[in-house]
Amino acid sequence: KAGVTQTPRYLIKTRGQQVTLSCSPISGHRSVSWYQQTPGQGLQFLFEYFSETQRNKGNFPGRFSGRQFSNSRSEMNVSTLELGDSALYLCASSSGLSTGTGTNEKLFFGSGTQLSVL
Amino acid sequence: SQQGEEDPQALSIQEGENATMNCSYKTSINNLQWYRQNSGRGLVHLILIRSNEREKHSGRLRVTLDTSKKSSSLLITASRAADTASYFCASTDSWGKLQFGAGTQVVVTP
Numbered sequence: 130k131a132g133v134t135q136t137p138r139y140l141i142k143t144r145g146q147q148v149t150l151s152c153s154p155i156s157g158h159r160s161v162s163w164y165q166q167t168p169g170q171g172l173q174f175l176f177e178y179f180s181e182t183q184r185n186k187g188n189f190p191g192r193f194s195g196r197q198f199s200n201s202r203s204e205m206n207v208s209t210l211e212l213g214d215s216a217l218y219l220c221a222s223s224s225g226l227s228t229g230t231g232t233n234e235k236l237f238f239g240s241g242t243q244l245s246v247l
Numbered sequence: 248s249q250q251g252e253e254d255p256q257a258l259s260i261q262e263g264e265n266a267t268m269n270c271s272y273k274t275s276i277n278n279l280q281w282y283r284q285n286s287g288r289g290l291v292h293l294i295l296i297r298s299n300e301r302e303k304h305s306g307r308l309r310v311t312l313d314t315s316k317k318s319s320s321l322l323i324t325a326s327r328a329a330d331t332a333s334y335f336c337a338s339t340d341s342w343g344k345l346q347f348g349a350g351t352q353v354v355v356t357p
Contacts, residue, residue, distance in 0.1 A: 133289070162345070164347075171347060171349045171350065172335065172347035172350075174344050174346065174347075177344075185344050187344065219290065221290075236282075236292060236345065237292070238282075238290040239289050241287070241288065241289055243287070
């Protein structure tokens with residue numbers, strides 16, 4: 130089975146721009162969750178999608194949004210980029226059959242997208 | 248905010264020694280998981296312990312859970328250079344969100 134694939138691996142943007150990151154989960158997995166990782170804040174939960182519906186959401190501003198397609202692939206979008214959005218963005222997939230993110234389930238992570246905002 | 252706090256923040260040991268790291272969490276949990284992250288890469292799941300379990304083993308890993316103290320520990324026995332990584336605990340909070348601790352950076356030198 131192929132693992133979780135995130136594209137692109139690296140991205141450089143300037144303030145004010147927007148960016149779209151992509152995540153393809155493991156075949157058969159219906160849940161995709163997104164995390165932001167920075168040296169200062171650590172791993173922060175962004176949101177989780179299951180069967181094309183947002184099932185859970187972290188405490189991030191509305192500039193951060195996501196969606197999931199019928200094939201379970203997911204995208205996240207950040208609009209009006211700020212310097213503080215520079216981070217490693219990780220997505221993770223699971224079958225999602227348990228209630229809530231990761232409940233009684235392990236997550237499979239992609240290698241991440243390293244976003245630098247200049 | 249993070250659900251878990253980990254201790255120590257960093258750990259440097261020699262090959263063959265054991266490495267122990269601790270994790271504390273704030274709210275009641277269904278389970279607690281441990282993940283490893285090699286520099287700048289994705290996280291790899293190591294072990295999951297349920298709230299009704301006290302100890303679990305997987306190869307050279309031993310995890311304990313004390314729900315009365317809201318804490319868990321991860322022991323890596325007979326460490327190897329390949330164990331050099333950051334280790335994170337993660338727990339599911341009451342809203343179903345998986346929250347990660349700040350992580351322990353482990354360096355194993357030959």
